[in-house]
Amino acid sequence: MRVPSVEEVISQDMASLRLCPAGLACKDCDKDLCVKIVSVADFPSEFGHFRILGFVNNKDGKDHIVVLKGEIGDGEGILTRVHSACLTGDSLGSRRCDCGPQLREALRVIEREGRGIVLYHQEEGRGIGLVNKLRAYALQDAGYDTIDANLALGFAADERDYRIPTEMLKKLGVKSVRLLTNNPEKVKDLEKHGIKVVERVPHELPVHEDDRGYLLTKRKRFGHWLELQEAAK
Numbered sequence: 001m002r003v004p005s006v007e008e009v010i011s012q013d014m015a016s017l018r019l020c021p022a023g024l025a026c027k028d029c030d031k032d033l034c035v036k037i038v039s040v041a042d043f044p045s046e047f048g049h050f051r052i053l054g055f056v057n058n059k060d061g062k063d064h065i066v067v068l069k070g071e072i073g074d075g076e077g078i079l080t081r082v083h084s085a086c087l088t089g090d091s092l093g094s095r096r097c098d099c100g101p102q103l104r105e106a107l108r109v110i111e112r113e114g115r116g117i118v119l120y121h122q123e124e125g126r127g128i129g130l131v132n133k134l135r136a137y138a139l140q141d142a143g144y145d146t147i148d149a150n151l152a153l154g155f156a157a158d159e160r161d162y163r164i165p166t167e168m169l170k171k172l173g174v175k176s177v178r179l180l181t182n183n184p185e186k187v188k189d190l191e192k193h194g195i196k197v198v199e200r201v202p203h204e205l206p207v208h209e210d211d212r213g214y215l216l217t218k219r220k221r222f223g224h225w226l227e228l229q230e231a232a233k
């Protein structure tokens with residue numbers, strides 16, 4: 001992992017960094033995808049002491065980031081959470097989904113481990129965007145499940161793919177991960193794009209009344225690995 005110097009950070013032209021100036025010949029490119037680390041900074045948080053890294057890429061115009069604990073070293077077996085953005089869950093305490101508790105637990109677990117990554121993937125609402133997710137919520141209030149709501153709005157059940165996160169991990173020097181997830185597609189997709197998943201680490205939090213239906217749908221229709229144990233009263 002190459003850390004940009006202060007002079008580089010100051011002189012970065014963000015617009016051109018979001019392009020791939022050298023086209024397909026750029027040394028940073030994996031075929032047509034160009035991913036760059038533009039900032040590495042200290043990141044003390046209530047969950048521990050990390051570093052936080054800003055990335056840009058030439059594909060989606062989104063600001064994906066990494067919270068990094070410890071050193072990547074040989075890049076093997078890094079405890080990793082690829083977390084999809086969920087403003088309502090991550091920041092507003094929503095109980096419609098399990099995203100907020102999953103994010104916080106990932107940061108806690110990685111702090112305890114002393115080495116690991118939370119990659120914050122800006123793919124709100126499984127890739128449909130924040131306001132469209134809220135439109136899907138309105139349909140869910142009327143009886144649709146989380147998949148049928150997306151389909152009714154003209155989206156796929158899940159619009160995400162993990163090519164950019166995979167390239168971000170490679171850019172950090174990661175070769176293989178122990179992935180904190182309950183999502184079989186995430187495991188498959190990271191492997192498809194070239195990051196080996198040596199272990200799938202279950203990442204299930206206690207289920208609540210408000211997210212039970214959502215999680216049942218994820219288990220039944222997405223095949224997520226979920227036990228759905230009740231939260232202690």
Ligand SMILES: [Zn+2]
Nearest residue numbers: 086089097099
């Ligand atoms: Zn969520």
